[in-house]
Amino acid sequence: MVENRPFLTFLTHAFLLLGFAVVALPVYVAVIASTHDLQTLLTGSVPLLPGSHFIENYSQILTGASAANGLPNYSHMAMNSLIMALAIMAGKIAISILSAFAIVYFRFPFRVLAFWIIFVTLMLPVEVRILPTYKIVADLGMLNSWAGLTIPLIASATATFLFRQFFMTVPDEILEAARVDGAGPMKFFRDILLPLSRTNIGALCVILFIYGWVQYLWPLLVTTDTGYYTLMMGMKRMVTAQDGTIPWNFVMAGAVLAMLPPILVVVFMQRLFIRGLTETEK
Template identity: 70%
Template sequence: MVENRPLLTFLSHLVLIIGVLIVAFPVYIAIIASTRASNEFLSGLIPLLPGPHLVENYSRMLSSGVSTSGAPPLGLMMTNSLIMALVIAIGKIAISLLSAFAIVYFRFPFRQLAFWAIFITLMLPVEVRILPTFEVVANLNLLNSYVGLTVPLIASATATFLFRQFFLTVPDELMEAARVDGAGPMKFFRDILLPLSRTNIAALFVILFIYGWNQYLWPLLITTDERYYTVVMGIRRLAATADTEPLWNVVMASAVLAMLPPVLVVIFMQRLFVKGLVETEK
């Protein structure tokens, strides 16, 4: 039974609206700042209304960039970030699916040991193992390359664990029926497990895409060629100019543009993302 309490409903909506305003206000300020001229911020006052330089600032960042920052045009950096995010997300999901499938449905020596060895790597983030990882990548001559940007980050213990937990909930009768019909392991994986995992894959893709898009430390370490700079690195360089005031209008324009791909991914995959997180059997 749902109780009708107008005061409680009003207070709930008021709290939600205030929360949205608090979260959205910095984004609004960034959008407003990206439409203004750079000298409008030297006084320390932040305007709250849009300015006339929107097209100029955004076209400048996408086409030519800011030469004094040492960063290439934003279009190239966003392309690099997009490649990195897609390869990391798709690679993590593919490897995790196969790893979980092998651990759950195959009987081989030290199967549980293999799972726990994967699971324990959750305690070893990139920051902990970054020096030996960098040495391996450097010895393989993968610095300043898309392979070096993506492959060291492509394994995921978290995704493997989540897919393993889901595969354990799949009834054994499905596997037995597939075996009776003459389906081999990979056909069972492709025709039964993958369709059942669709919502899990969508939810993980959103999370892993944003994870890859927001990477800063690893690209900063292995890229010295500006052709491989990512957008997060570019924004940092724009905001850290030497001997001059940062051009906050183009910094904010870059931040707004960098925010668009993750936002679009979340919007277009929102239904599957929410479904993959809230379904009880997953």
């Protein structure tokens, strides 16, 4: 029986509202600022009510008209970020699920050691691996290319670990039944394991898409060609003063648009995301 304690209920809701305010206030300020003109924002204070320049600011960002102010092409950078995020997401899931499948269902020497070597890489921060990774990419001639932007980021120890833990919960009787029916390893993987892993894949798609979308440091290192600039790089360049003035109305409009793809991914895939992280039995 759950006790009804009004004070604890009030305290819980107060903390929830406080947390929501802390998260939502910067987003609200960005949305409101994106609807005003530059002169209003240069006064030193952001109005709390929407302005009348919503359509003008967003249309200039999306159509590239803001390039006249020295800003990078927003639509092109957004497409680059989308391609990079989708490639990283697909690559990480494909490599991780096949790696976990091999570790769990194949018997070969040092397979457990191989898994733990993969798992230990979780303890190595990106900053530790970024210089040798850059050296390899540069030696292979993959700077300023899609291969250089995506291939070094598609290995995922986290996804491999999650798929391995799930595969270990699949009953051995399913594997034996597949063998009796004459199913080979890849048919068992394609027809049984992949459908069972649907919720796990959905949850990882959300996490890995956002991981690829917000990449900043790696594209900054391997990209000098403006044709490969990603949205996060462009956002940094948008706050660089043009003739001594930062176009904050375009910066805020760009920031709001940059938040939309991750939000849409989470909204449309939230059921798979929650089920993939909470279900223990399939």
